[in-house]
Amino acid sequence: NTNDTATTQTTAGSKTSNQKLTPFKVALDFTPNPNHTGIYTALAKGWYKQQGIDVSILPFSQNAFPDVLVASGKADVGISGTESIVLDDASNQNVVSIATITQHNTSYLVTRADALINSPKDLDGKIYGSYGAPYEIPIMSKVIQHAGGKGKFRTITLGTDAISALRSKQIDFAWVFNLDIVGAEHQGLQLKKFAVTDYGVPDYYSPTIVTSKDEIQKNSDLLKRFMQATTQGYEFAKDHPDEAAQLLINTAPKGTFPDNKLVIASQESLSPLYTDGTQKWGFQSDAAWNGYLNFILPTGSVQDQKGKVVEAKNLPASALYTNQFIQ
Amino acid sequence: MKLRRIASYGPAFVLAFALLLIWELYVQAGSIDQLILPAPSTIGSALLDNSSTILDHTLQTLEETILGLAIATVLGVLFTILMDFSSWIRKAVYPLLIISQTIPIIALAPLLLIWFGFGITPKIIVVVLYCFFPITVACADGLLSTDKDLYRLLRSMDANRWQILWMLRLPAALPSFFSGLRIAATYSVTAAIFGEFVGAEKGLGIYIEMATNAHAIRLVFAAIVVTALLSLLLFGCISLIEWLALPWYHLSAVKTLQEYHAEKTQP
Amino acid sequence: MKLRRIASYGPAFVLAFALLLIWELYVQAGSIDQLILPAPSTIGSALLDNSSTILDHTLQTLEETILGLAIATVLGVLFTILMDFSSWIRKAVYPLLIISQTIPIIALAPLLLIWFGFGITPKIIVVVLYCFFPITVACADGLLSTDKDLYRLLRSMDANRWQILWMLRLPAALPSFFSGLRIAATYSVTAAIFGEFVGAEKGLGIYIEMATNAHAIRLVFAAIVVTALLSLLLFGCISLIEWLALPWYHLSAVKTLQEYHAEKTQP
Amino acid sequence: MQTTNKIQAKIELQQISKSFMHGKKRIEVLKPLDMSVAPGEFISIVGPSGCGKSTLFNIIAGLEEASDGTIAIDGEIRRKRTGSIGYMPQRPALMPWRTVEENILLGPDVRRKPRQETQAQARELLLRFGLADFAHQYPSTLSGGMQQRVALLRTVLFHQEFLLLDEPFGALDALTRLKMQMWLLELWESFHSSVLFITHDVREALLLSDKIYVLSMRPATILRVVTVDLPRPRRSAHLAEPGAVRLEQELLGLLLGEESI
């Protein structure tokens, strides 16, 4: 009998608080990882609730881009990246970046540490393990050419991750995030890394938080509140990497992180990159966006729905992002 | 009696054990990176260490599997009967069924998510999609193999087409049906895992995905071991049901060559 | 005669056309984002615009498919015979075969990469892995359904087990075998595409992956259309071969209920 | 009309012919042929193996289309004849997934009669013909003759008014056969059935029938129609009467004389 009343009370209690909360869905670009720590931190700390938002993080879908979920209104925001947003716009998918998670590009061209490669220029004629995205080859070529090579290499499209292909020595180089490198090295695979931004590739944003234009029109206030809590989360994670990592581990679905030490190590490597001290967390500059657009569009790898190459004049950076939700 | 039954699977255990041993030695000898192929012992201990988490995910997957397989069975039989109804329908529907088998999950996933969200429905749909087809093909072929004498007998009694279906053709197609069901059951667990890749909070597929992304290959393999066991279990269940459901069939059909040999050399 | 045959597929075309029309209208009405589900017309024109590229990828996939399916058939029959040889082998091998069907490509891919690199071999292995199983199950079940009278007759002639297999049980299992082969053929193209996900330079799988990452959904669907057509083609070939190979079977088996109906109402 | 026309035939075959295609070759099996069975008449058909007797039965039962000709039942030309005839095929055709009793009850099942109604009758027949022990066995464990008996019982439980029996006693020993024959006659009398009966045993034909049709070798024509004038109810002893012996000799002469194979 006492039990009974207790349950009723809790349900009643949660109901009243729920009534005020607006549901809000977040689509991830990958299984939970330190790129998402700010969101998980805000969630764990109850900061979204404070803003009157009931955030639920959608399960990661291997087969559906967050862009698609956001554009079709199945998610309010998602995690994506510059490359993807540009492709979205080219194909008329209405997706807008509203914050960058890290201020600088953290992607690297990597080779095995034991490979006889000292500079990307040695990679001519070698095998590149690709994800199958159209912008990879221009970027990798740029890196090699910048280092003095010809930028001609063999491309194998992988369905699995590039790290295990490197591990099995079947490919010579790959393009990965810093997080992947931390993971690989944590498991004893030593890599040589070349930051793409050091080799003439513009420093563009990846990953970023995206939403749709419709959402901005309809729920601008909601987005603002969401971003406020999210900013709080990333700021906290920046300052307290270990604690934030622990919050990520606790809040993410059970079984996400088999190795807590790796999460903490990754978080420690990523936290300092959330901001660079010059800007608020999440702030995006025209320069970064134009840098990427000016780099990628001339390569012809961005095509519209009819299969026509998109030109710069048809794709202004201003349409791709907004800082209106950055406090 | 029961002990004997189990003992008769001795060879299976011996062979499995031998293979595991070779695998273990191959990995231990350093012939392959444990991060690509972990040793069975590593997998085993990973399985034990994470058993409660894995169990949790397993139950979710099992639910999807069983529901999906059940629906696939019903649907497969319905399709069969539908196609059997007229060769027009058959000719119109069969190609569509074949095409349905060629749609990759990559194209289907966004549609499923948009139409059905992240609940259990899209997973069940994937399982159904992957499993109804073997049942349909096998069952349809089974229906075509009806004995002509029996068919004429029923016709002479003016049985209508449904009676002929129900009294003659379906019973005659049962062995084929079980063949298809066995194939479907084997695929069902994998199909559920695939369905989870569409997007899910829980399940072996998600677990595999999380473990892969965390580069915890031993856990990937631990989950695969569970998948394999589930598949074996389902396959075994189907075979058992067949055995119980078709007493007449085992009377009139010959067993393996082994039995022939046994009969010949019986004391 | 031939024209008539083709005309008899009229309903299939009508139905397919109707479905395409509904689909087209659904998309054109804006009920769904073209970036999730493109209209058939969009897919069609994408297919035409990119036909030479797609053809190139298709030929690669087709080669993998056909080689894989051929090897799978041989292997499937060999497994069947092996398992039939003794119930010990059967009990030991069958579970392993089932387990083989549950290994996800995600775990297998790195291994295949290490062992076989990026050539055609790993793709063929994947096709074989996905296709031999339905053949084995159906064929094994077919072997078990041998007529007891015929079996005894051959035994009375002191036919050895190979003769019984060759003269009686395999011919009797052929209809089942074709059932399994039909299922396998349907899966084979998809399996090849899966195999390409292991890592490849060319092939429909790679094309689909690239198109997905380029957010060119219309091209993804164009590739799927090709996949579907290939699967239909293979399925049709198998059915044709069966028709030619089993003249006796079509004499002694009943066709569909439709035929029954036709017979009854014949002028 | 129905009331007065007493001599209207139960079944009347007119100019029935049949040929089969063997690959490209046409094989003529039945030459245009007339036959009629009066209500309550018992007619046997004898003829060489492979001449077309079973084919004729299939045509009458409505399982096979005649190449030409018409068939009238009760004076009415009927294209659909299935259901109104109890047909026992030459091969027992038992369903392997039904037990003996269930096989016998197939007819009532098809007719959607509740089983209870006929079950008692089925059990009694099984007992009478030595099959009671096997009622719940599957047919694959039965001997050839037992299967034949099951098939006959099944036929009779389906329809008694008009029976087509294709060598129903071929696999039975003398005693069992005699019992079955007597039972069949009993049945025939009590239901006033019309029976068409294929047999290779001339004495059996004589014992049972009112008329015997003798068919020629393939393509089958009617060689002779013999009326059997023995008194009813028949007993085996009747076959020893001079008239019967003469008939037997005549029939055998016809059959053996006809160059059939």
Next chain:
Amino acid sequence: MQTTNKIQAKIELQQISKSFMHGKKRIEVLKPLDMSVAPGEFISIVGPSGCGKSTLFNIIAGLEEASDGTIAIDGEIRRKRTGSIGYMPQRPALMPWRTVEENILLGPDVRRKPRQETQAQARELLLRFGLADFAHQYPSTLSGGMQQRVALLRTVLFHQEFLLLDEPFGALDALTRLKMQMWLLELWESFHSSVLFITHDVREALLLSDKIYVLSMRPATILRVVTVDLPRPRRSAHLAEPGAVRLEQELLGLLLGEESI
């Protein structure tokens, strides 16, 4: 040893018994039973349907284990008897995927004899028994009697020395049956075969055999062994001789008197 012992039996059954399990119930089919066939002897077996005749043949052919007892061939107790006996089962058991000719050549195929050797013989037999037109047909298009003839030809092309024939002429008309009987006798004489022959036709048994075993109802025991003293070569006319008629009456009496069903 082999040379002197002329009266050694071709086959000798000692205390052969057999029972089947029907679910949990044991059904006794053969009571311990002795039987012996001399070389070149033609023995018929008659008995009620379901008494165990086919079962006995299965045991002799080595297809079924006897529950008890031993079988000696040429004086030697042999556990493995398959291959040394030409066995024609009660049901034709033709392979649906082999044409008639290929079915007949099954035996030589199993023996791995080149087909040419026997093909001519097969063709000749097919012609002789009215099956030449059907040589390249699949068996499902044959009539019942034609299938039976094919099965018999197959048996004889496999092995002529020792034959087990289970109702080989049951589905044949008088003339075809007579022709086949005469041919069988011819064969029997020229190969000096030993034959065991199940039939339900007492006259047939009398026409063909040296001895007739009469079996009782199930569980089968040997009721009587009758020696047929008619002269060889036999003709149908012999059956009209008083001795034959008396024998026939005696056998029928045995069969009909025995409460079999």
